[in-house]
Amino acid sequence: MTAVLQQEQIEVPADPYDFYELxxxxxxxxxxxxxxxxxxxxxxxIASTPYAADHVVAILPxxxxxxxxxxxxxxxxxxxxxxxxxxxxxxxxxxLSAPEWNALGLTTTTxxxxxxxxxxxxxxxxxxxxxxxxxxxxxxxxxxxxxGRAVALCLRNIGGQRAGDTTRSVFGQPARFGFCIGxxxxxxxxxxxxxxxxxxxxxxxxxxxxxKGTFPLADINNDDATDLLFLIAKSLAYPLSNLYLGGGxxxxxxxxxxxxxxxxxxxxxxxxxxxxxxLQANAWQPLSSWPEANQEVFRKKGRVGKDDRMYLxxxxxxxxxxxxxxxxxxxxxxLPSFGESHIQSVAAQYAPR
Amino acid sequence: MSENRILVRxxxxxxxxxxxxxxxxxxxxxxxxxxxxxTDSAWRSWSLIADIxxxxxxxxxxxxxxYETHGMIGDTGATDREQIDKLAETVDFAIVGxxxxxxxxxxxxxxxxxxxxxxxxxxxxxxxxxxTHGHNVAxxxxxxxxxxxxxxxxxxxxxxxxxxxxxxxxxxxxxELLGVTQ
Numbered sequence: 001m002t003a004v005l006q007q008e009q010i011e012v013p014a015d016p017y018d019f020y021e022l023x024x025x026x027x028x029x030x031x032x033x034x035x036x037x038x039x040x041x042x043x044x045x046i047a048s049t050p051y052a053a054d055h056v057v058a059i060l061p062x063x064x065x066x067x068x069x070x071x072x073x074x075x076x077x078x079x080x081x082x083x084x085x086x087x088x089x090x091x092x093x094x095x096l097s098a099p100e101w102n103a104l105g106l107t108t109t110t111x112x113x114x115x116x117x118x119x120x121x122x123x124x125x126x127x128x129x130x131x132x133x134x135x136x137x138x139x140x141x142x143x144x145x146x147x148g149r150a151v152a153l154c155l156r157n158i159g160g161q162r163a164g165d166t167t168r169s170v171f172g173q174p175a176r177f178g179f180c181i182g183x184x185x186x187x188x189x190x191x192x193x194x195x196x197x198x199x200x201x202x203x204x205x206x207x208x209x210x211x212k213g214t215f216p217l218a219d220i221n222n223d224d225a226t227d228l229l230f231l232i233a234k235s236l237a238y239p240l241s242n243l244y245l246g247g248g249x250x251x252x253x254x255x256x257x258x259x260x261x262x263x264x265x266x267x268x269x270x271x272x273x274x275x276x277x278x279l280q281a282n283a284w285q286p287l288s289s290w291p292e293a294n295q296e297v298f299r300k301k302g303r304v305g306k307d308d309r310m311y312l313x314x315x316x317x318x319x320x321x322x323x324x325x326x327x328x329x330x331x332x333x334x335l336p337s338f339g340e341s342h343i344q345s346v347a348a349q350y351a352p353r
Numbered sequence: 354m355s356e357n358r359i360l361v362r363x364x365x366x367x368x369x370x371x372x373x374x375x376x377x378x379x380x381x382x383x384x385x386x387x388x389x390x391x392t393d394s395a396w397r398s399w400s401l402i403a404d405i406x407x408x409x410x411x412x413x414x415x416x417x418x419x420y421e422t423h424g425m426i427g428d429t430g431a432t433d434r435e436q437i438d439k440l441a442e443t444v445d446f447a448i449v450g451x452x453x454x455x456x457x458x459x460x461x462x463x464x465x466x467x468x469x470x471x472x473x474x475x476x477x478x479x480x481x482x483x484x485t486h487g488h489n490v491a492x493x494x495x496x497x498x499x500x501x502x503x504x505x506x507x508x509x510x511x512x513x514x515x516x517x518x519x520x521x522x523x524x525x526x527x528x529e530l531l532g533v534t535q
Contacts, residue, residue, distance in 0.1 A: 007362040014359045028364050036361045062459075063493045065366035074362045102426045104463065105456035108490065158366040160493075168455030168486055245395070250427040301394060301423075340425035340456065 003046045003053035005039060005070055012036060028078065028157060030149065030177055037077035044083035045073035049090060050351050057090055058097035060159030061104045062166040067093060067158045072150075075157055079150035079178070085127045085143060087348035088206055089150045092117050092180075095208040095344040096151075102341045106210050107161050111242065112173040113338035115155075116211035117148050117180040118254070118322065120194035121204035123348065124182035131182030133326030136214055136256075136333060137174070148178025173213045181324055187259035188323035189266030196272070197345040204348040209254050209320075210341035212242060215334040225264040229275070232332060233282035236319065237312040239289050242339040248303055248314040251337035255279070255321045260329035276316035283312040283319065373497035374466075377474040378532025379446050384414030389444035389473075391437060391464055392421045392451070398508035398516055399451035399478070405520035406448065406527065418444055425460055437464045441471040446531055450478030453508060458483040462490040462499065469496055476530050480506035500530045 013019050020033045028034065035041070046053050046069055053070040060067045069090065076089050096103050096115050106113050119129045127143030130136075135144070155161040163172060185192045185201070194205035217235050222228040236253055243251055257265065269275035287295055287308040298304050305311050313319060320343065325331070354360070379386070388410050392403050400421070407417045420440050424430040440447065449465040452458030461477050468475035477499055479487040484503045491499040504523055508516065 005362060007364075009360050010363055011354055011358045012361050014357050036359060037364060038359060038361055042362055060366075061493070062490065063366070063368070064495075065369065067366070070362075071364070071366060074364045078364055100426050102430075102456075104459050105425050108459045108486065109456035110454045111456070153364070157364045160366070166486070166489055168458075168483070247423055247429055249429060250424055297397075340430070342426060 003043055003070070005042065005053055007070055007074060027162070030152060030156070032177070034078040035080050037074040041077040041083070042070070042073045045076055045081065045086040046070065048084045048086045048351055050349050058093050060093070060097070060155060061107045063160030065158055065160060067154060071158050072154055075153040076150040079153050080142070080146040081150045082127055082142060082146070085123070085147060087350050088119065088123055088127070088147050088204065089154070091206040091346040091348040092147070092151045092208055093154060095206055095346040098344045100342040101208065101210065101344050105340055106338055107155060107159060108167055109338065110168045110170045111212060111338050112169055112171050113210045113212045113341070114173060114175045114179065115151055116175055116209045116335055117151065118193060118207040118209065119180065119182045119204065120185060120192045120199075120207070122202065123204035129180060129182040131184045131324045133328070135181045135324050144180045145178070148180030150178070152176060152178045175211065175213065179211070183322050184259060184324045187262065189262055189270065190272035190275070190321065193320070193322055194345060199345065199347055205345050206348065207343060207345040209252065209335055209343045210338045211254065211335035212338060213336065215336050217332040217334060218330055220330060226268050228261070229265060229278060230282050233279045236279070236334055237283040237285050237310070239285060241312060241336060243312050243337060244303070244310065246339045247301060248311065251313070251339040251341055252318045252320050252343050253313070253337050254335040255319060256324050256333040256335065257321055258325040258329055258331060259323055259327060261332065262323045272321060273316065275321055276319050279319040279321070280311070280313060280316040284309045286310070369495070371495055373492070374469060374495050376469060376498045376500060377472055379474050380532050381534060383410060383528070383533055386415045386445040387443065388415045388417045389440045389447035389468070390417060390419040391440070391447065391449040392419060393457060393461075394421050394423045395457060396451045396453060396509065398511065399453070401513070401516050402520040403448070403450065405517065406524055409524055422460070422464070425456065437467050441468045441473055444473065446474035448476055448478060448527060452477065452479030452483045452487050453506065454483070455486065458487050459490050462487055462494060465499055466491070466494050466496050469499065474531050476500045476502045476527060478502045478504060480504050480508055482506040502527050502530050
């Protein structure tokens with residue numbers, strides 16, 4: 001069925017280069033060429049959802065403006081999203097609109113934080129969402145490159161997020177172009193993020209993490225899995241982490257583990273909860289790592305633990321392991337948190353077939 | 354339409370056309386008034402300035418009631434918003450700060466809006482670098498006429514003597530913006 005479109009229809013150059021120049025002039029884009037959102041493309045995107053074009057998905061900050069399915073589809077078209085993948089973009093926007101994700105804070109902060117999308121389910125292969133080698137940049141799967149970009153364009157064109165104006169991010173980060181990866185569920189010894197959040201394995205689920213960047217970890221010296229995990233935990237607790245700015249009870253840090261290391265870690269930690277307990281228990285630094293002025297602030301905030309230990313987070317569930325990446329081993333990537341944001345997962349809803 | 358032109362849909366959302374919510378002024382003296390202060394555990398400079406203003410208000414016959422926020426989400430954030438709402442119910446007017454980062458400016462404005470929602474005079478205190486952002490957020494939250502007091506930037510890492518001077522210099526401006534007459 002053809003959707004009734006209500007957004008203003010405008011005449012633009014058919015020539016791709018001229019359309020690109022117009023998009024820069026109108027500030028519709030992210031500096032990279034866009035696909036023209038023609039009615040045929042927008043209609044195809046909307047047809048993949050169970051919703052009417054005027055269905056309101058979210059109110060997007062910073063400007064608190066209404067994101068309808070139609071507007072989201074227009075921006076997804078510009079990003080080059082495969083028509084049947086629009087439900088993943090919608091799920092991501094629903095997730096980041098949950099109050100506990102704190103979109104008002106995260107879209108206006110001086111921090112580099114941005115929605116980082118992690119997909120579980122059959123959609124990973126169907127839409128070419130990268131979860132193997134170079135999944136965080138370079139693998140060039142269409143789903144990875146366009147779905148995250150569509151979310152970024154929605155925040156820009158619907159929410160009104162503009163660098164230096166409505167968003168005060170001091171540095172930004174590459175993920176502000178869009179960040180979307182999959183979890184290598186089949187190589188994970190632990191339940192996926194989606195199943196840990198209560199979804200089934202046949203659902204396509206988008207988990208949205210407010211991530212400050214990609215924080216690389218590497219090792220070639222440890223044969224003992226527990227020793228290596230100990231070092232990962234210590235590395236997460238770097239003194240200037242955002243998670244040391246607040247009270248320690250909010251925010252999560254995602255730890256992306258390569259499949260080879262995951263195979264090693266499952267031996268001492270077959271249960272993910274036990275792994276999280278171990279990581280949390282060792283993710284601390286001695287109070288003496290900070291100058292006296294910082295120590296005073298920590299004491300005032302009640303952050304100092306037993307034996308003057310400064311734990312990165314209060315609870316084990318705030319450190320979130322997941323498996324992805326290539327088979328070259330040697331590396332893990334942490335996705336540090338803004339702190340005042342809780343990760344959210346939403347299942348994609350497709351049009352009935 | 355010429356053949357080198359095509360039709361597309363505009364990708365931007367239409368701006369809100371809702372009128373700004375009303376603002377309120379004290380329109381009188383402060384003797385006998387109950388004044389609410391919102392501080393933020395993140396900003397030591399603002400705690401110091403608010404402490405000085407607290408003393409001046411008490412000197413001038415007001416009683417003061419302060420609440421320090423600690424979070425934006427979770428149990429901490431929920432408690433903060435609940436306490437701000439309670440403060441808004443019980444005080445005659447309020448001073449809310451500090452906006453000196455992106456997200457904390459957004460929450461300074463959002464907490465100020467809670468006072469206007471209770472029809473109480475309020476000023477949001479932000480630093481110069483975040484003044485435009487503060488006005489923008491107020492506008493986006495439908496309170497475009499919210500009174501915003503702008504302090505110098507940066508405040509953090511200034512020597513204590515300079516902060517005390519800023520507190521003295523800006524106290525009369527805070528009262529003026531609130532509509533205090535005495």
